[in-house]
Amino acid sequence: MLSSPILLDYQSSTPCHQEVVDAMKPYWNQIFGNPSSKSNLAGISSSAALEVSREKIIQKLNLKNQKIIFTSGATEANNLALLGYARDFHMRTGSFGNIITLKTEHHAVLEPIRQLAKEGFTITEISPQENGLINQEILLKAIKKDTFLVSIMLANNEIGVIQPVNDIAQICKSRKIIFHTDAAQCIGYLPLNLISRNANMITLSSHKIYGPKGVGLLIIDEDINLEPLLFGGGQEFGFRPGTIPLPLIVGFAKAIEIAINNTEKNISKLSLLRNNLLKGILKTGNKVLINGSMNHRLPHNLNITFLDLSGSRLHKELKSKIICSSGSACSNGMPSHVLMALGRSLKESESSLRLSLGIQTSHDDINNAIVIINNVVHALRK
Ligand SMILES: Cc1ncc(COP(=O)(O)O)c(C=O)c1O
Numbered sequence: 001m002l003s004s005p006i007l008l009d010y011q012s013s014t015p016c017h018q019e020v021v022d023a024m025k026p027y028w029n030q031i032f033g034n035p036s037s038k039s040n041l042a043g044i045s046s047s048a049a050l051e052v053s054r055e056k057i058i059q060k061l062n063l064k065n066q067k068i069i070f071t072s073g074a075t076e077a078n079n080l081a082l083l084g085y086a087r088d089f090h091m092r093t094g095s096f097g098n099i100i101t102l103k104t105e106h107h108a109v110l111e112p113i114r115q116l117a118k119e120g121f122t123i124t125e126i127s128p129q130e131n132g133l134i135n136q137e138i139l140l141k142a143i144k145k146d147t148f149l150v151s152i153m154l155a156n157n158e159i160g161v162i163q164p165v166n167d168i169a170q171i172c173k174s175r176k177i178i179f180h181t182d183a184a185q186c187i188g189y190l191p192l193n194l195i196s197r198n199a200n201m202i203t204l205s206s207h208k209i210y211g212p213k214g215v216g217l218l219i220i221d222e223d224i225n226l227e228p229l230l231f232g233g234g235q236e237f238g239f240r241p242g243t244i245p246l247p248l249i250v251g252f253a254k255a256i257e258i259a260i261n262n263t264e265k266n267i268s269k270l271s272l273l274r275n276n277l278l279k280g281i282l283k284t285g286n287k288v289l290i291n292g293s294m295n296h297r298l299p300h301n302l303n304i305t306f307l308d309l310s311g312s313r314l315h316k317e318l319k320s321k322i323i324c325s326s327g328s329a330c331s332n333g334m335p336s337h338v339l340m341a342l343g344r345s346l347k348e349s350e351s352s353l354r355l356s357l358g359i360q361t362s363h364d365d366i367n368n369a370i371v372i373i374n375n376v377v378h379a380l381r382k
Helices: 018-024 040-060 072-095 108-117 136-142 164-175 246-261 263-281 311-318 337-340 346-350 363-381
Strands: 066-071 098-102 122-127 147-151 178-182 201-205 215-219 286-290 301-306 352-356
Touching: 018 263, 040 286, 066 072, 066 286, 072 108, 072 147, 072 178, 072 201, 072 215, 098 108, 098 311, 108 122, 122 346, 136 164, 215 301, 246 263, 263 301, 263 363, 311 346, 311 363, 337 346, 346 352, 352 363
Parallel strands: 098 122, 098 147, 147 178, 178 201
Antiparallel strands: 066 215, 201 215, 286 301, 301 352
């Protein structure tokens, strides 16, 4: 019998934690009232559960003077932050200012910013250094008189590189520029003090942290106003109308709680396994490039380029044995814009693997993955 492939693609999505599934259970068919229907008992119970979840997240993330807007995921949270803030800025000031971002951002940041360019704003996409990190001098030089919004992700979904967002937040704050960070990949993998306290807007996603798909959130400073993307009921402070998906939010709150309670354990387990994986691949003298800084990196991410190898053959051979990714889950088969921004060629980007570990990954998984990768690469080089 064929053994099932080894899952090393946890940055695409994660299975719901059993405790998350259990926490959601009553909210499908027992406590199912519309949280906005506060004139009846069913709605009141749901509304109370919604606010308990919201408060739990605020406490767990140690938020101060900030509020949470629930969305359908990180894509929507990024769109709401960027389109919502920029359009509100334009309505208030009558001017189109400048927005700065990094070339290696997720498409859910790059595309709304490019949409804003079509609407009249000017945009600056900074190149990272070869190790994937932003050069703060370059950021400082890029800031113009009319720069009003900066969006730099906390950790990259393809190369795992962790940007110095607390420093960037300080740079922005001292110039009265609003700073947004996409932290979709981070909860449970980074200490909370690295998850910017100083950013004005922060995006999170549930399904990257063992919560359900279809829910995410945007944290914003109390005094920030956003032009909503949708119009309808007044839910979520009027910023995101629509009936609240209570089971998903209850599950998300549980996933955040579990992730934060286990951060230290996750970091030590996953970084050890990830480092073993890298050592095992390097041991055979494989000609590889490591994409992104190893010193400033999520503990569960590895991204490597196998030199002088056909990417399509590499992926074809690995497909039935290891579930992994050549770029982000959302890149639709296009060469990775992240690897290209680091200076990799098209061929090098194609022969790259993103290997991302999860809490279910075992030592055996890693040992077996090393053997499989080394055998496949050896066979392809013959
Ligand atoms: C950094 C980052 N931002 C945004 C997204 C989009 O998240 P969602 O699937 O919750 O819309 C992803 C998903 O890959 C991501 O990794």
